[in-house]
Every structure is written in C-alpha cells, then in structure tokens.
Amino acid sequence: MGYRPLTQLVNKLRETREELPVNHKRVLRIMFQNDLLSHSYKKKTAKYSSYEGSQGGECKNHIKGRFSTDRPLQKIGTDVTEARFGSQTTDERIYISLFTDFFSGEILSYSTSLHPNTEFVLESLNPVLEMVKDVPYKTTIHSDQGTQYQSGKYHSALKKYKVKQSMSRKSSPCDNAPTESLIHQLKVGTVLNHRYKTQQDLEQAISNWVNYYNYKRIRQSNNWQTPNEMRNMYIQKYA
Known part of the structure; x- marks a missing residue:
C-alpha cells in the first residue's frame, strides 16, 4: 500500500x-x-503479447484515451497476461484474462488457463456480457489487437449483446493504460513479491488478491473508496 x-x-x-x-x-x-x-512497482517483467499480425478482425480505437466515465459498465478494458510458478520457466506458467470497469477500477471478471486461446478469454467475457445486457446506455469494451480479440467468436459475442468493440493501436500500450496499470498491480501483489510452488497456489493467490482489490483496497480516484463501494454508491444514488 x-x-x-x-x-x-x-x-x-x-x-x-x-x-x-x-x-x-x-x-x-x-x-x-x-x-x-514498496520497490516492486519499479520491477519489470516480460510482457505477454498475443498479437500475431492482422487476422482481419481489427477495430477502431473508440476510447482514444478518454478513460474516465461517470457511470459503471460504460467503458470496460481487458487484456491477457502471464504469471509463472514453480521454476519460473515457460512450461510452468498460466495466462490470466481480466475485465476491468474504468468507472471504479473494479475487476468485473477474470479467468486463468494454461492456454491463451479464444475460449479462455470468452470464459471471462461471458459474465461481463450478462452484467451489461440491461444497462440503459452503450457499453464499449477496449482491448489491444491480440489474436483472441480479433477472432470471429469474440466479435460475435460482443455483437450479440450490442457491445461496441474498441482496440488500441498496434504497439501502443498507453491506449489501454488503466488495464495495463491494473495488471502490474496484480503482479506486484502476487508474482513480483512471492514464488508459488504449484499452479494451484498461484491461482489461489490471484483469487485472494482480486478479492482484496475489489473489496478492501481504497483508491484516490474513487474518493478513497474501494471499487465495490464506488459501484454500490452509484447504484444507491440512481436506483
């Protein structure tokens, strides 16, 4: 802290x-x-990139750095990263897909897998789509140009729920700065300060950190409230 x-x-x-x-x-x-x-925020880790060239599924950057919003579930960011356990080799790593609400910073959903395929991303996307289906305004989900986000399955899922898709420019991590920052905070709270012997240990640590972040970690941008408190305050105000 x-x-x-x-x-x-x-x-x-x-x-x-x-x-x-x-x-x-x-x-x-x-x-x-x-x-x-803490000195962990200065540590650097190898960044996972799922970009494999143009797959024909690129979208425009509709966010264009305008990350702030006055309502939940209007602007959402997503990304995939990796975390290692055991001997820290590429044979002992898992991939993490998460979705974060730019309104409060809340982690809406996440999933882990040994394989960074589209199905693994959809596993974390589906709960988010259920959350946004009844909101009275347009939802935009912003990502990089990773192959999972260019896939037809991902496009179809967003289209079914009338969610607008937005993508960062190639090699421009600042275009998705809030999500990139959140992922680094996740790593500071887990793999940058700890070593996990097994995959199960690492996944449990990630689960614990997400719970801590959403329900206990206060943020200056939230008026010193937790992400969960920020969302509940909005619901109570406009219910």
Missing part, C-alpha cells in the same frame, strides 16, 4: 480515537525511514 491510502486509513483510525489527523508527508517520512515503501 502506498503512503497516500495508508494516510487515509491511519486518519480514520485516529478519528475513532478522537485524535488529530496526520499529514501524508509525515506518513511518507516514517515509511521511508523504516524501509516500508
């Missing part, structure tokens, strides 16, 4: 004790003095 969200949690605790709040600079100084600042 960074010093800013930690400052919020510390001050909430101090408020229950009727104590004065502390400044974030003080929290930063204490964390620095005690070597409590």
